[in-house]
Amino acid sequence: MAETACRVLLVLGTSAGGVGRHVRMLAEGLAAAGHRVVVAGPASTDRAFGFSGVARFAEVPISDRPRPASDLRAVARLRALAAGADVVHAHGLRAGALAALAPGRRAGLVVTLHNALTASGAVGAVYGVLERVVARRADRVLVVSPDLGERMAALGARHVAPAVVPAPPLPPPGRTPAEVRAELGAGERPILLTVARLAQQKGLETLLDAARGPFEGEAPLFVVAGEGPLREPLQARIDAEGLPVRLLGDRADVADLLGAAASLVLASRWEGQPLIVQEALRAGRPVVATAVGGVPGMVGEAGLLVPPGDAGALRDAVRRLLAEPGLAARLAAAAPRRPLPGPEDAVRAVLDAYEDARR
Template sequence: MRVAFVLGTTSGGTGRHVLMLVDGLVRRGHQVAVIGPRSVEESFSFTRAGARFAEVTVSDRPHPANDLRAVLAIRRLTRDADVVHAHGLRAGALAALAGQGRSRASRTARRRDGGRLVVTLHNALTTGGLIGVVHGVLERIVARRADHVLAVSPDLGADMIRLGARDVRAAVVPAPRPGPARRTPQEVRRELGAGERPILLTVARLAQQKGLETLLDVAAGPWASAEPLFVVAGEGPLREELRARIEREHLPVLLLGHREDVPDLLGAAVALLMPSRWEGQPLTLREALMSGKPAIASKVGGIPEILGDAGILVPYGDVEGLRAAVRELVAAPGPAERLAAAAERRGREMPGADDAVESVLAVYGSGKPEDD
């Protein structure tokens, strides 16, 4: 089978997911091409995994001239593909406009099991305005032209069904099993200057979607007993804004920047804290569960399905609810120990790379919905 992946600019989970699929498909004898910006090849080395790479600019914001060039390039590069699998809403819409999917099948004499368009939706929009209007247009293009839509959370899938998508399924997005911690929790605590304070760990890009302003509100207290230490691993555009507030209000929050030792940090933490506005299938949450760590998280997107009974869910933006959940875990060892045992069970249930590859092959080989 000839599979062409189309993706836009990414430095995180989407790129790692595509690389995992590329590796699994190549090992199974399929011919794979990846189409996207040069930066994604530099970050993920798809060619090293056995794929052909073609550079096409798929920007994260509308740009009429660039988008037209991208559509024409995608049309040319995917002409002989059996399946075009786009990742992300913009990549999916550009692939659809390039003639892939249901509209292409109805206009050409290609065999019915070829040339289908699969779109995996990895993210939801958390802002409005003009960006929201453009987002809505792209959603309709994908819903009406894609043969199959894979959604990383139930709300994304429901939106696609509402907009007319014919075949919507849950995406399988596994996380690689975390490596072992290299340092003891005591060594990590000394590095962080935690003393006897319990540690709550957040691993996130410092961006609007992650709800980090809520984390700072939670950290501000008040705390009746020992004040927790909130540790944030990650970089992003909000770093200076967050740093300024932490210093101004003397908040018990450490911004560590990008870290390669997340297993060490998880080992020293009581729980993972995710105050996000929205998440699909966050790899960090899967990694925490596979490490036996519970989570306190916003009840949004795909988080509830992943977390199950291995943590505490709180409505997004509920500062008092999040603070009460933190107090529950740090006040006495019992609740944290019970949730840690549940996290270990959930961690053993997490899907692996082979599960993800087999799931997309099932989609690629399934019957195409009837054309209009």
């Protein structure tokens, strides 16, 4: 497949972060290697990630929740687009299931699952059905963590392999740590950085519980970069309890924030291969994170891992990192040595998957 030009249809649903960045990286890398690439997804994704700058973009209404009328239109549109493709590569459960349901598909189907199923109730039941559709109809399923792979194999997936999801390089910092600290009003306090969508999956209530302390001396400043549906309730709690936490909203200066931070802190209930963890490791920052999904394999000896939902363990890990400079220095030194994939590795891996899917 790598030696012959391939017609690739990349499909994604609504995305504001890692999935969109990953698809953009693949589109750019595949096009640069001489393959014909079409990206299909909601118009908002093209505005956010500039797909039309590196490939042809086709608008397809793939929403983040089941919507029967919209989903039927999406399936019809994907059927038409897939007719001109050698391989359809869908990203995420919703996009993968809709691509699998498009009748008349002759192209090979590869689905990358970037997240675990966390919904419950009626929505969770629907997503459970979509998981089985993907497991049974996809020619190849790529997963971002071992637990996802085990689940898909149990549901009947024929071929499951690890996904390669590298973080695109961050631009160099544009400001000094002192300038960032001044903007944030940190004073002499250590800065603990979280970069996450403000949503249930990210465990931010646990982060706020941990931020209550107690800490030795003055509490560190927890800063959270990101937006999402939980912003108002999180801010209300921060204000009501006087927590040492600042919600910064979406930020384009993550490299600056990492440069000023003592550590990256993630309290997520589940993660795959979070891009921010890779970015922190490349920046030489220690990581305090929950031991979920693909995080332990990424962090290795460059961080401290705690159980998800355990605010006490998260607080104690932060306290230990701040109280033991030698430990912090060892973790920071180990961070840039972690073996992390690059864009070339990701493109090579998907081309191998495409070749296998067409056999």
